[in-house]
């Protein structure tokens with residue numbers, strides 16, 4: 089078993105930099121003109137500038153640059169797929185390998201927290217009431233931006249803990265819950281209120297909120313419905329999906345029965361998170377069943393390597409055809425070659441479907457908006473996040489059908505600009 | 517998102533209210549309108565315009581070299597440039613436009629003449645062009661003309677003559693830029709102030725040979741087979757600059773004379789160090805040549821955040837605060853030693869501390885080759901802390917317990933005190949982050 093695998097489920101897998109190692113890494117940075125890294129961050133976190141700040145020993149200034157551009161900078165530092173974003177065009181690759189931008193970002197934001205430095209200005213709420221529906225990264229960012237523009241912001245979340253996928257999905261080995269809690273606390277300190285256990289459309293309606301004085305709404309409801317395959321045996325005890333599996337594990341600090349022989353179906357990052365969770369929580373054998381090849385798997389290769397290092401067995405080229413059980417409980421899964429007639433049968437007591445999520449039907453109860461056939465909301469999140477109802481805006485996974493945290497942050501910023509423009513000009 | 521505002525960096529320098537003390541020093545980084553303008557737009561508080569003379573030098577090529585250690589370039593930088601090579605009228609035009617476009621920024625103009633008439637004329641012309649302050653360059657170590665450059669800064673008679681000649685041509689404050697190629701800067705500085713000068717700028721570059729080209733058997737940079745001794749600047753110059761400044765600020769006659777600190781400034785911490793020794797103005801060149809004007813952004817941000825955190829409301833709140841604690845060697849307390857303390861959770865077992873302690877100190881570290889474990893032998897350890905400086909792991913060796921030497925003249929015993937307040941090394945990391 090590798091070093092990584094010995095790490096506890098709750099422990100961050102990638103070790104942190106300290107001042108000495110961060111300075112070493114920052115010294116590798118070429119301090120490029122028109123830094124390519126800064127151009128490649130969807131949220132405009134501006135690595136070129138914050139790495140320079142680190143290089144010149146302005147650690148708090150580095151945190152300030154990060155936070156002013158990306159209020160969830162400490163989270164993004166951990167969950168972003170850097171190798172396809174900021175690190176992709178890094179000029180240093182022309183010499184050896186890219187700067188570890190995410191780790192430097194984590195250093196700066198950790199330094200900020202550890203030193204108690206507060207980079208952001210709290211602005212008195214003197215303007216209209218605005219509601220965020222859902223508390224994922226899109227709503228958190230939009231809410232924080234609006235609070236700083238002087239709006240009175242409340243976030244409504246149907247679940248018991250805010251954070252969306254950050255709190256119910258991403259494994260603690262990559263994103264510990266205390267980091268999510270701290271960043272949400274920072275946003276609350278900016279004046280944003282959060283009401284949990286409140287599902288808009290069910291516990292409260294937009295009309296009721298309008299009557300309470302809310303003037304604009306941002307829908308950042310995410311996509312929470314897990315896709316399942318329609319094969320015999322899916323109803324057996326022991327068959328579950330990523331949303332349920334991860335969503336039970338993280339909020340309970342891993343206090344679940346992970347299964348002993350676990351088969352995860354899928355080849356994306358979510359499947360990797362499920363396999364990581366099973367393995368780190370003590371499943372004796374964890375297997376991944378994926379219909380295509382390693383090269384074709386959508387998961388980021390860094391994540392796949394990590395999961396491989398944890399000792400997870402990958403079975404490529406098979407798609408499930410039947411789940412076999414005894415006394416109502418799963419005992420094995422049978423797969424058939426996706427491109428040939430091979431047959432595989434894996435003994436297991438847990439099957440986790442991680443083949444993607446879709447928007448929940450219930451999103452339609454929020455408001456009478458225009459939806460795609462996949463139940464996602466129609467809005468242009470690259471432009472203004474406007475829906476066909478002037479006072480309702482939408483963005484994040486519920487619009488793009490599932491993207492990244494940093495994309496949700498970028499959208500949150502766009503939506504905040506757009507809502508501010510609407511309330512200060514168009515609605516007047 | 518909006519950031520908070522931090523401490524105010526504005527400071528008075530010779531009657532000019534500078535928005536911050538950060539200035540380009542006189543050199544190619546401040547040689548044209550466009551260059552100065554770009555720096556001022558980046559946030560600089562002012563510029564010291566490249567030395568203007570009536571003499572236009574003919575420069576050599578190449579003209580720079582730099583010293584590296586292991587992978588680090590630019591530890592020190594050598595140049596063989598002289599004063600501005602732009603036409604006199606053009607320089608005056610740059611100055612007029614700078615003052616017109618940036619009236620709130622401090623425009624300091626460096627000048628250098630070869631005789632008294634020259635100095636007077638230069639002072640008059642740059643004053644008319646809009647200078648707020650004049651800096652007399654008494655200190656360029658590579659001038660090819662007689663009566664110019666660092667020879668002036670070492671000649672009390674010329675200092676007096678040229679300071680007076682400058683004052684004759686102007687009514688604005690005059691600052692004298694000193695050469696470090698002497699032992700006591702207090703002497704020429706006093707002469708300059710006695711002659712009527714208002715402030716001191718220190719330091720200019722240090723005479724140097726950075727490398728020898730072992731094939732061509734000459735120094736670097738090689739100009740068609742030959743080279744010269746010439747000025748050294750950058751990070752390596754900082755300790756030398758700081759000591760000259762401390763000496764002047766501790767001098768009875770000079771202590772209240774404003775000083776513009778120069779030499780190896782790159783970071784906000786460097787700036788804070790110069791201020792803590794009494795500087796109210798800061799200049800830099802080499803760091804700009806290496807990294808560009810943008811580094812002033814981190815000086816502004818870093819210094820104002822740090823001051824806010826320390827509760828300093830203005831530069832003057834901590835200006836000169838370190839001077840009282842820099843004392844002659846004979847005044848240091850010598851009745852105790854501070855043992856190093858090894859954090860075994862951090863130690864990677866490299867043995868560097870053992871090597872350095874054995875070969876360069878007091879053989880006070882033992883080495884267990886089986887377990888790759890080092891241990892400090894307190895009987896032999898003198899508390900020099902060489903090991904702490906060589907250990908490659910952050911905060912692995914730190915100052916530990918303080919022990920008073922037995923039977924010292926104060927009669928103190930050898931009681932061990934674990935002192936929380938022993939000054940620790942720089943790289944102390946806050947809280948949980950300390951790893």
Ligand SMILES: Cc1cc2nc3c(=O)[nH]c(=O)nc-3n(C[C@H](O)[C@H](O)[C@H](O)COP(=O)(O)OP(=O)(O)OC[C@H]3O[C@@H](n4cnc5c(N)ncnc54)[C@H](O)[C@@H]3O)c2cc1C
Pocket residue numbers: 167168169221222223224225226227244245246247251252253254257258259286287288289308309310311312330334357358361451454483484485486490491492493494496
């Ligand atoms: C397991 C997993 C791992 C991932 N890992 C990464 C990663 O490493 N890096 C990365 O960049 N991206 C990752 N992603 C994708 C990323 O998490 C999402 O793109 C991002 O969270 C989308 O943010 P959002 O704000 O749109 O929605 P979400 O984070 O989904 O938040 C939506 C919130 O809205 C709430 N909600 C929904 N409807 C209502 C309603 N009617 N009333 C009140 N509340 C409501 C939901 O309960 C939820 O809390 C991962 C996704 C998953 C599922």
Ligand SMILES: Cc1cc2nc3c(=O)[nH]c(=O)nc-3n(C[C@H](O)[C@H](O)[C@H](O)COP(=O)(O)O)c2cc1C
Pocket residue numbers: 541542543544566567593595596597598599600626653656693719720721748749750751753778779780781799800801802803
């Ligand atoms: C290339 C170069 C040219 C310089 N030219 C001048 C000059 O014209 N006049 C002057 O007073 N100092 C000149 N200097 C000295 C700098 O202004 C400064 O005093 C010195 O470099 C130390 O500061 P630094 O370590 O920040 O570079 C020059 C320095 C360099 C490197």
Ligand code: SF4
Pocket residue numbers: 116117118119120123124125126135136139177178179180187189
């Ligand atoms: S692209 Fe790479 S080398 Fe260039 S500034 Fe960004 S991190 Fe540094």
Ligand code: SF4
Pocket residue numbers: none
């Ligand atoms: S730095 Fe510019 S001026 Fe100097 S040699 Fe290179 S290209 Fe020419």
Ligand code: SF4
Pocket residue numbers: 858862863864865866867868869870890906907908909912913
């Ligand atoms: S130098 Fe530091 S890391 Fe190396 S053996 Fe000594 S204490 Fe350990």
